[in-house]
Amino acid sequence: MSFQEQVILYLCIIISLVGLIEYKLTIEQHVKTKPYILCSTTIIADIVKNICNDSLDIICLMGPGIDPHVYKPVESDLLKIASADIIFYNGLHLEAKMADLFAHLAQRQTTVAVTCNIPRTMLLQVDGHDNIFDPHVWFDINLWIYAVQIITTSLITKFPEHADEYQKNSTNYIKQLADLLAQTHIMMAKIPKEKRIIISGHDAFSYFGRLYDCTVIGLQGISTESSPGAYDIAQIIQLICDQNIPAIFIESSIPIKNIIAIQQGVAAAGKQVAIGGQLYSDALDIPKSAGDSYIKMIIHNVQTIADALL
Numbered sequence: 313m314s315f316q317e318q319v320i321l322y323l324c325i326i327i328s329l330v331g332l333i334e335y336k337l338t339i340e341q342h343v344k345t346k347p348y349i350l351c352s353t354t355i356i357a358d359i360v361k362n363i364c365n366d367s368l369d370i371i372c373l374m375g376p377g378i379d380p381h382v383y384k385p386v387e388s389d390l391l392k393i394a395s396a397d398i399i400f401y402n403g404l405h406l407e408a409k410m411a412d413l414f415a416h417l418a419q420r421q422t423t424v425a426v427t428c429n430i431p432r433t434m435l436l437q438v439d440g441h442d443n444i445f446d447p448h449v450w451f452d453i454n455l456w457i458y459a460v461q462i463i464t465t466s467l468i469t470k471f472p473e474h475a476d477e478y479q480k481n482s483t484n485y486i487k488q489l490a491d492l493l494a495q496t497h498i499m500m501a502k503i504p505k506e507k508r509i510i511i512s513g514h515d516a517f518s519y520f521g522r523l524y525d526c527t528v529i530g531l532q533g534i535s536t537e538s539s540p541g542a543y544d545i546a547q548i549i550q551l552i553c554d555q556n557i558p559a560i561f562i563e564s565s566i567p568i569k570n571i572i573a574i575q576q577g578v579a580a581a582g583k584q585v586a587i588g589g590q591l592y593s594d595a596l597d598i599p600k601s602a603g604d605s606y607i608k609m610i611i612h613n614v615q616t617i618a619d620a621l622l
């Protein structure tokens with residue numbers, strides 16, 4: 313190795329060491345100077361953001377467009393999880409690969425499943441299982457308000473100095489959700505009942521269907537991991553042809569190949585079905601997009617469905 317190469321190697325080592333030290337300092341400063349809340353999904357993080365504004369940092373394990381059914385924590389997640397002041401996750405086996413981890417963490421950290429206070433009678437059972445429920449509760453705004461309430465209570469318990477502010481923000485946010493519920497009922501009511509058939513990538517919209525009196529069909533079951541839906545592709549193609557269903561929908565966190573296969577199958581049967589647009593299902597979208605908050609996501613979905621099916 314020449315002298316010049318030795319100098320370059322030495323400089324690279326120094327730069328790397330400085331980088332590591334700066335990274336470590338950043339983490340330590342972050343932990344020491346500001347508490348932070350760890351949320352499993354963007355949809356949960358949006359509630360926390362609405363309640364605590366900038367008083368706390370919010371870290372989300374799964375970013376925009378990530379499928380929570382199959383997400384496995386990576387090494388860098390473990391540091392974030394271990395130092396969090398509160399951990400909020402959906403529960404009901406949405407985060408299937410992390411259920412054991414969250415249960416274990418609950419023994420030493422404040423760990424809250426945001427669906428835990430929803431009365432079990434209001435949940436939809438998974439076919440054939442008495443104690444397994446559909447986790448996509450955010451698509452019933454009434455149920456999601458339970459999540460807002462337990463997040464508010466948990467934040468106030470942990471940070472009582474912010475109690476008045478958090479309670480005020482929570483009350484205001486719940487009022488916005490009540491307005492959203494009324495607004496979306498009006499939008500969906502414009503679609504004739506017989507046209508309210510939503511076909512999408514997986515069974516994420518059953519609560520949505522119950523709330524707005526729609527028939528919903530997912531190509532995959534409740535989880536994207538492996539379970540098949542109640543209908544097979546041939547049955548769905550037949551249904552679309554028989555009922556002249558005008559559109560089917562892709563989902564933001566699900567590959568579109570199965571939906572394209574349906575469209576091609578309908579074409580092969582001599583009919584046509586449009587791709588009605590993209591619905592947000594299990595994750596919000598990037599900042600400044602049409603799905604960067606829960607309220608915007610719900611309005612986007614309802615508007616997309618109404619535009620495609622009317």
Ligand SMILES: [Zn+2]
Nearest residue numbers: 516534536594
């Ligand atoms: Zn899902």
